[in-house]
Amino acid sequence: RSRSFSHFSFPHRSILRFSAVFKMTDQDKRGMKKQHEAVAATSAVSNTSGNSKARILGSAIAGASELALFHPVDTIAKRLMSTETRIVAANVSGTALNLNEAIFRESCNKTAIQKFGSLFPGVGYGAVYKILQRIYKFGGQPVLKDSLGKKYGVEFENRFGHQNGRTMIAAVSGSLIGIGEVFLLPLDALKVKAQTAPEQLKGRGVVDIFAKEGFGLYRGAGWTAARNAPGSFALFGGNAAAKSYMGVGEDGQRATWAQDALSSAAGAIASITVAQPLDVIKTRIQNRPFNSPESGVSIILKLTKNEGVGGFFKGLTPKLMVVGPKLIFSFTVAQHTIAYFTNKFNN
Numbered sequence: 001r002s003r004s005f006s007h008f009s010f011p012h013r014s015i016l017r018f019s020a021v022f023k024m025t026d027q028d029k030r031g032m033k034k035q036h037e038a039v040a041a042t043s044a045v046s047n048t049s050g051n052s053k054a055r056i057l058g059s060a061i062a063g064a065s066e067l068a069l070f071h072p073v074d075t076i077a078k079r080l081m082s083t084e085t086r087i088v089a090a091n092v093s094g095t096a097l098n099l100n101e102a103i104f105r106e107s108c109n110k111t112a113i114q115k116f117g118s119l120f121p122g123v124g125y126g127a128v129y130k131i132l133q134r135i136y137k138f139g140g141q142p143v144l145k146d147s148l149g150k151k152y153g154v155e156f157e158n159r160f161g162h163q164n165g166r167t168m169i170a171a172v173s174g175s176l177i178g179i180g181e182v183f184l185l186p187l188d189a190l191k192v193k194a195q196t197a198p199e200q201l202k203g204r205g206v207v208d209i210f211a212k213e214g215f216g217l218y219r220g221a222g223w224t225a226a227r228n229a230p231g232s233f234a235l236f237g238g239n240a241a242a243k244s245y246m247g248v249g250e251d252g253q254r255a256t257w258a259q260d261a262l263s264s265a266a267g268a269i270a271s272i273t274v275a276q277p278l279d280v281i282k283t284r285i286q287n288r289p290f291n292s293p294e295s296g297v298s299i300i301l302k303l304t305k306n307e308g309v310g311g312f313f314k315g316l317t318p319k320l321m322v323v324g325p326k327l328i329f330s331f332t333v334a335q336h337t338i339a340y341f342t343n344k345f346n347n
Helices: 002-043 052-082 092-107 112-117 123-160 162-196 206-218 221-246 257-286 296-307 309-313 316-346
Strands: none
Touching: 052 092, 052 123, 052 162, 052 257, 052 316, 092 112, 123 162, 123 221, 123 316, 162 206, 162 221, 162 257, 221 257, 221 316, 257 296, 257 309, 257 316, 296 309
């Protein structure tokens, strides 16, 4: 009877031990899952991306500051990009004359003060557009980055490595945010028209324009999305890569003003250069009269024929020299103020 009991108890004890192994395996799986989530949180998601209030406040401050300092510069760049004739002449005086006419338009023969004043058209549209755009872009990208990091952080790290995985998460989230920016296109279109063709808006109110033009204000939406996707990918990806190189974000380290400025510069230069050809097409689509639209393909063919391939990069130099600092400035202010307010609100 003892042998019989032992005979039947042995497999019973084995089954208990065997089931215990399965229980340990389940615990191990849960532990591994937590480890993966921790890796994703520390590798693909920045700890300083901020809470909602901090993101909105920091981005709004960046947009308002950028508008106050750089609206005239933006007007110059837009007018140069919308000029369909060659600016560089056979001599310096001819080039200077062409630049004067392209930049100041009907004020080209007026006094210096009047010329400067002519660079502020569309400041009302510009204020609404710029502040909303910066809140959406600089405040929204960290939210999407956090979400992608939590869901796909491990996959990105396994595919691209620890540092590159974080950079790719930032770049992809920036690209998606850039595409979604198309919903602000009507305000951007009105700002561009005010800067380059104010006669189209003369005597018309905002309500009248939206009521009569409707979806016509979304003209060039496809080209805008095509421009924003690589441009925002380069902006946020370049910024993240530069911070990764400087060691920012590791062990919760916050960036200094100088580090934010350097990383913003890397992202801005990459973004402006990559997006310039499509930006020229977008600007020319937007400055066409409401009743005389022109397709992007038609603009490309005409531009190539009349201005050559270099026409796609018209305005790149002033954008890098002047608009570049504008983007660097606003991106730096946004990143640093978001981190500042996040720390302040949390404490």
